[in-house]
Amino acid sequence: MAKLAIIGGGISGLAAGIYAQLNGIESEIFESHTVVGGQCTSWKRKGYHIDNCVHWMTGTSPKKEIYKVWQEVGVIQDPNKDIIRHDYFLQVDIDGVKAHVWRDLEKMRQELLSIAPEDTKEINIFIKLIKKFQAIELPSKLPQEQMGFGQNMKLLFKMMKAIPAFAKYKKLTLEEYAQRFKSPIIHQIIYNYVPxxxxxxxxxxxxxxxxxxxxxxxxxxxxxxxxxxxxxYLSLGGKISAKKKALNAEINDKKITKINFADGTSIEPEYVIIATDLKVAFNIIGHNYMDDNLKKAFNNTTTHPVFSNITIYFAVDCPTNDIPTMEIFNCEPYTIVGREHKVVIVNNYADQPNFAPEGKGIIQILMVQHDDEYQYWEDLYNDPEAYKAEKLRIASEIQQRLEKHYPQYQGKLSLVEICTPKSFNRYLGSYKGSYMGFIQTPYAPKLVHHGNVDGIDNLCLAGQWLQTPGGLPNALVTGKFAVQRLIKRFNLADHFRQNL
Ligand SMILES: Cc1cc2nc3c(=O)[nH]c(=O)nc-3n(C[C@H](O)[C@H](O)[C@H](O)COP(=O)(O)OP(=O)(O)OC[C@H]3O[C@@H](n4cnc5c(N)ncnc54)[C@H](O)[C@@H]3O)c2cc1C
Structure with missing residues (x-):
């Protein structure tokens, strides 16, 4: 039996496995699904590639600490081949007027000024703020408590440029900040596709x-x-066991001594990392082990809301390289769970090879669902006919708006897949179908959980929920940090070895 059992094979679990193996700790990943990857996954439908996750991946610049982590886990091998760098991130189209989030910030400034001269002062401030925030670093070398005074100072110094602006703006929501601008197109640029x-x-x-x-x-x-x-992970000697849903843990003398799986089997690991959704983690070990900070976060949906998505995939019966990689356009309002939506958010996979058969395209529509909308999907799922009908209604509403906005696609769109918040909950155990962890609001300080659980010594938690606002980079570093924490706690290796 492997020394270290990792429960959950998403990005955090895989990262934990890789760093365990790199440090000579024998490990095995136990994943409830048939495949690893968690939310960062894809599947095939009707000959098309359905990409569930990535719209942007932070950590592609060698100037940032996290780049090295992506390299160490094998994701970035040759940046020239592995990374697609677009000139712009997003096109926003409001009533036919188009604005972009350009990589070249001067180009972005000029474009916004030409569209909204009435917002000149705020546009100039906005661009300056973006430049200042380039200094922000996601600490990725060591967990915070293992960073010495010198390292903390170094990090602080690196981020110095952003700190005063951070202090000044941290109490504003996107919506509140957007009100400083008159132009609706700039409002949408500020909201982009997040809540x-x-x-x-x-x-x-x-x-x-x-x-x-x-x-x-x-x-x-x-x-x-x-x-x-x-x-x-596998090349380093790690083991993956799929279809292993952990149900509960037996805890004796402040140690997990046994983990029982849904298939009736069990393991007796020496050390454990639970890298699942956080609610699932506490279902396994018992909610009495949840600390007060986390309890407060789960109990307050104003300070710590949880957002999810509806994702719809349309096949396009022609190539789609005539539309942007990501576009948000305004449209006739449509209603989902009683809330009016006035924009459509489109992701286009034209520059991803083999996502669609030759001569065809695949696009994804993203619709954010609020915390209090999740229960609707949970209830509706109990009535399979009504659930299916509602999914088809939404897809049809969106298809009409797509055909109006992209008249060249009229008669060429067909629905291939639709996921609701309930789908993410069903397949991965994601709490309220969440696609990140708690989102970061102005009403609470950033949540950075140390992953340790009082009362269970041989356990460390990992996963995007430990650091708001979640996402791939937080999943990645918390997996690495969980191994560093166990190494330090149990003196498992002479020192943390990386990049061997
Ligand atoms: C639609 C969508 C779009 C996204 N877009 C982006 C993006 O553009 N950029 C970005 O940075 N992030 C994005 N994310 C978020 C990103 O996918 C996640 O942050 C990341 O994949 C989370 O990894 P994780 O390991 O923390 O958790 P998860 O991916 O949730 O992994 C947890 C794993 O544990 C398994 N598990 C659950 N319960 C058990 C159990 N009882 N026993 C054993 N195993 C169990 C699950 O099956 C899963 O494999 C997106 C997510 C979604 C859903």
């Missing part, structure tokens, strides 16, 4: 990372991330 309740820092950060070349797309999409991590 308006996010704190505004998220927009500065996103565009800062994109413009400095630290947030791009991997060639091959989500699979490129997951497959390379899986292959790296």
């Amino acid at each position: 308006k309740q996010f704190y505004v820092i998220s927009a500065f950060y996103m565009y800062a990372m994109f413009s400095m070349g630290n947030a791009d797309l991997p060639f091959g999409g989500s699979d490129a991330i997951t497959d390379r991590m899986r292959d790296k």
Whole structure:
């Protein structure tokens, strides 16, 4: 039996496995699904590639600490071949007027000024803020408690440029900040495709990372991330057991002594990393082990809301390289769960090889669902006919708007897949179908959980939920940090070895 059992084979579990093996710790990943990857996954439907996750991956600039982590886990091998770098991240089209989030910030400034001269002052400030936030670093070398005074100071110094702006703006939501502009197109640029309740820092950060070349797309999409991590893990001698749903843990003398799986089997590991959705983790070990901070977060949907998505995939019976990689356009309002939506968010996979058969295209529509909308999907799922009918109604509403916006696709769109928040919950155990962890609002400080659980010594948690606002980079580093924490706690290796 492997020494270290890792429960959950998403990005955090795979990262934990890789760093365990790199440090000579024998490990095995136990994944409830048939494949590893968690939310960072894809599948085939009707001959098309359905990419579930990646719209942007932070950590593609060698100037940032996290780049090295993506390299160490095998995701970035040759940046010239592995990364797609677009000139712009997003096109917003409001009533036919188009604006872009350009990589070249001067070009973005000029374009916004020409569209909305009435917002000149705020546009200039916005661009300056994006530049300042290029200094932000996601600490990726060591867990915070293992960083010495010198390392903390170094990090602080690196981020110095962004700190005053951070302090000034951290109390504003995207929606509140957008009100400083008159132009509706700039409002949409600020919201982009994330919930308006996010704190505004998220927009500065996103565009800062994109413009400095630290947030791009991997060639091959989500699979490129997951497959390379899986292959790296296996090449280092790691083991993966699929279809192993952990049900509960037996805890004696402050140690997990046994983990029982749904198939009736059990293991008796020496050390454990649980790298599942956080609610699942506490279902396994018992909610009495949840600390007060986490309890408060789960109990307050204003300070710590959880957002999910509806994703719809349309096949296009012609190539789609005539539309942007990501576009948001306004449209006739449509209603989902009683809430009016006025835009459509489109992802186009034209530059991903083999996502669609020769001469055809595949596009994804993304629709954010709010915390209080999740229960609707949970209830509706109990009535399979009504659930199916509602999915088809939404797809049909969207198809009409797509055909109006892209008249060249009239009669060429066909529905291939639709996922609801309930789908993410069903397949991966994602709490309320969440696609990140708690989102970062202005109403609570950033949540950075140390992964340790009081009362269970041989356990460390990993996963995107430990650091708001989740996402791939947080999943990645928390997997690495969980191994570093166990190494330190149990003196498992002389020192943490990376990049062997
Ligand atoms: C639609 C969508 C779009 C996204 N887009 C982006 C993006 O553009 N950029 C970005 O950075 N992030 C994006 N994300 C988020 C990103 O996918 C996640 O942050 C990341 O994949 C989370 O990894 P994780 O390991 O923390 O958790 P998960 O992926 O949830 O992995 C947990 C794993 O544990 C398994 N598991 C659950 N319960 C058990 C159990 N009882 N026993 C054993 N195994 C169990 C699950 O099956 C899963 O494989 C997106 C997510 C979604 C859903």
